[in-house]
Amino acid sequence: MSDLLDVKKLRVTFPTASGPVDVVKDISFSLGRERLGIVGESGSGKTMTGRSILRLIRPPGKVTAERMDFEGTELLAISEPAMRKVRGARISMVMQDPKFSLNPVMTVGEQIGEALAVHEKLPRRRVKQRVLEMLEAVQIREPERVFGLYPHEVSGGMGQRVMIAMMLIPEPSILIADEPTSALDVSVQGEVLSIMNDLVTRKGMGLIFISHDLHLVSAFCDRILVMYRGEIVEECRADALHAATHPYTRGLLASVPRLGETRAELPVLDRSAWETA
Amino acid sequence: MTAEPVSATTTAGRDPRIAAMGRAGRGIAALGGFAATIAFTFLGLLAITFFIGRVIPIDPVLAVVGDRAPQEVYERVRVEMGLDRPLIIQFVSYVGDVLTGDFGQSVTTGRPVIEDLARVFPATLEMATLGIIIGVALGVPMGVIAASRQSSLTDQAIRVIGLLGYSVPAFWLGLIGLLLFYARLQWVAGPGRIDIFYDGLVPTVTGLMLVDSLIAGDLDVFWNAVSHLVLPAAILGFFSLAYIARMTRSFMLDQLSQEYVTTARVKGVPERQVIWRHAFRPIRVPLITVIGLSYAGLLEGSVMIETVFSWPGIGNYLTSALLNADMNAVLGATLVIGAVFIAINKLSDVLYRVLDPRAR
Structure with missing residues (x-):
């Protein structure tokens, strides 16, 4: 398998009053043209991992890695203008909640068009045409009308389709999806996921799917990384999740409720099992 | 999996003519409301300035006649200035004056106030x-x-x-x-x-x-x-x-x-x-x-x-x-x-x- 992204010993550090804190601790992983899920609880460092790939961690946060190789480019070594050419065009990111991640005073069409126009010099008519095609690709009916709407005029599900359209329009090779469905109703989660899945597999992209939902990830991805406190504690194929060995993963799996089961008490995570005091 | 048709906010009225009429009507109503709020705010402003002007302990008659004028002169000027009338009547005539651009004479410059302001x-x-x-x-x-x-x-x-x-x-x-x-x-x-x-x-x-x-x-x-x-x-x-x-x-x-x-x-x-x-x-x-x-x-x-x-x-x-x-x-x-x-x-x-x- 040819790797798109190869990360070795990635570390993200923030200074605090009581000394530097590593929120991501020397993690290594690689990504091919596949769907890689990163699961973990709040504060496990999964979002920071995603953002550090795009070098979006703002100072005073610091990102270091022994290697962060993207199709032969060392991402941590290139200049900021060179990084801008990578962002959006080659690695892109779908963010969590369209309510906050879409600019409230720009129309949907303008925002999607911008994602294309910053990377490709195209005449306006052609940009608009591409945007309309993209809106259709994320299954929005009446793309012509949605093009002129403002974000507050669209629903959450549609907002996230707009987000996906915006991030996929320059045809990147890697898409990072950071909790892309957590802010959506359960009823539209599936739709949005299938649209994303469809586009990602059709274009042969690599997908990093960040979520706290173990079951969603195991159903949707090919491979899973389980993060805990800035470290990868488990790495396995999605269909082999039941065979996970780390006590944290086992504990998580054990505390998932199942339909139709009768258990007197749902087990809670017992962190003392793997944490050394 | 089939996606449901996605519809954003519904726009009022399928028939474009009805929609246009509705828009025009709403436009006129909005403009009317706008003018009404301005007029109302302005009336409030007039009322506040007028009543503050009447309650502060400054005698406008004294300012005109000076403090050594005889009592009958003082009374005459007071009636001329309309200050003997009930407060509410004074207010109504004040509003009328202001609307016709009459702010009265300035005592200090001796010119109409409106000219001074201009x-x-x-x-x-x-x-x-x-x-x-x-x-x-x-x-x-x-x-x-x-x-x-x-x-x-x-x-x-x-x-x-x-x-x-x-x-x-x-x-x-x-x-x-x-x-x-x-x-x-x-x-x-x-x-x-x-x-x-x-x-x-x-x-x-x-x-x-x-x-x-x-x-x-x-x-x-x-x-x-x-x-x-x-x-x-x-x-x-x-x-x-x-x-x-x-x-x-x-x-x-x-x-x-x-x-x-x-x-x-x-x-x-x-x-x-x-x-x-x-x-x-x-x-x-x-x-x-x-x-x-x-x-x-x-x-x-x-x-x-x-x-x-x-x-x-x-x-x-x-x-x-x-x-x-x-x-x-x-x-x-x-x-x-x-x-x-x-x-x-x-x-x-x-x-x-x-x-x-x-x-x-």
């Missing part, structure tokens, strides 16, 4: 307008730059300038400005609106010296007026700059931590566009409030600056009217200032709707 308000308007232009043109970019380079040296410098604008007394800055730029460097003209030998050369059309001289085509007068105006306006501009830059900076800092700014960076948008297109655009609405309030503040007339620069503006006029118990002049000037506030507020309401799609 003379002093343009003087203040000219200075305040130039002042706010300077304040916005410098303050907004300064605030944006400070926020985009938070805690850099530039940011610190801009914050110190802002702090100075808050804490330096206006009269002191005015005097130092005169000393430096007028007395020493002779870059600008001194106090007053125009040199004495240019006075009265151009006919008064708008009362704004710059505009009138341009209408008359007299560039000498124009440049003389500019050199008189530029220093006081720059000082006013400095004060509004301090406030505007400070507010812009804090609005921008708030914007720069928004998710959609990160979205723009994810797309690969260059930093300058991230700042001006993505972060600055949404703050235009709160900025309009800030700018509108500073402008209204300047239009009230800065008594300090007008005194230091012998500027015949509304601040000076109102102050001397107050000190002389010239109630007609006080009420007239207060009305003008109130009307300016209403106008600026309504104007910013309109601008909100233009600039923020969520407010439409």
